[in-house]
Amino acid sequence: EPEVTQTPSHQVTQMGQEVILRCVPISNHLYFYWYRQILGQKVEFLVSFYNNEISEKSEIFDDQFSVERPDGSNFTLKIRSTKLEDSAMYFCASSERLTTEAFFGQGTRLTVV
Amino acid sequence: DQQVKQNSPSLSVQEGRISILNCDYTNSMFDYFLWYKKYPAEGPTFLISISSIKDKNEDGRFTVFLNKSAKHLSLHIVPSQPGDSAVYFCAAIRSTTSGTYKYIFGTGTRLKVLA
Numbered sequence: 152e153p154e155v156t157q158t159p160s161h162q163v164t165q166m167g168q169e170v171i172l173r174c175v176p177i178s179n180h181l182y183f184y185w186y187r188q189i190l191g192q193k194v195e196f197l198v199s200f201y202n203n204e205i206s207e208k209s210e211i212f213d214d215q216f217s218v219e220r221p222d223g224s225n226f227t228l229k230i231r232s233t234k235l236e237d238s239a240m241y242f243c244a245s246s247e248r249l250t251t252e253a254f255f256g257q258g259t260r261l262t263v264v
Numbered sequence: 265d266q267q268v269k270q271n272s273p274s275l276s277v278q279e280g281r282i283s284i285l286n287c288d289y290t291n292s293m294f295d296y297f298l299w300y301k302k303y304p305a306e307g308p309t310f311l312i313s314i315s316s317i318k319d320k321n322e323d324g325r326f327t328v329f330l331n332k333s334a335k336h337l338s339l340h341i342v343p344s345q346p347g348d349s350a351v352y353f354c355a356a357i358r359s360t361t362s363g364t365y366k367y368i369f370g371t372g373t374r375l376k377v378l379a
Contacts, residue, residue: 193370
């Protein structure tokens with residue numbers, strides 16, 4: 152069964168450093184998303200991406216964040232200068248159409264120290 | 265502004281009985297609703313969805329009911345099994361006038377099915 156894969160599973164970084172979280176969405180999917188879940192809190196929408204551009208982003212997704220689909224298969228989330236409060240589980244998801252279910256990856260646990 | 269709310273943070277049900285998970289929303293412009301199940305340290309897994317033009321959708325042990333006038337949806341699991349123990353999130357898709365859209369998740373309900 153096709154699945155969304157994310158690497159790495161766990162990333163530890165120093166505050167102020169840049170991190171890139173990687174995702175390989177399901178191959179025939181056209182819509183891509185990043186979400187995050189701070190420990191013990193709800194799953195929060197960050198950004199959606201379609202046709203090589205951002206469709207929607209939340210207030211969390213500020214100038215420190217960027218997304219890219221560099222090669223037609225990978226979908227990356229970059230945080231330029233990490234803060235302690237960026238520590239969370241980051242989930243990538245993809246969906247075939249706008250109103251179909253999104254399939255989520257296993258997540259990358261980002262720990263900023 | 266919490267547009268999708270799950271007011272019960274946790275629920276315990278005996279195996280074999282019905283589990284009813286509730287979700288309320290405030291925005292009447294939502295087009296589509298979904299339920300996801302999440303185990304610890306895993307990504308959410310899609311369970312079942314319903315379009316805003318329907319009031320019921322059934323898939324095996326899972327049934328989702330939508331009451332648009334009350335802005336309320338519920339997930340029924342019958343019969344409940346210990347493997348159903350997880351956190352359940354409802355989610356809503358909202359499209360905007362500019363043609364964009366957003367998934368909005370509720371805060372989750374932790375279901376524990378007791379053997």
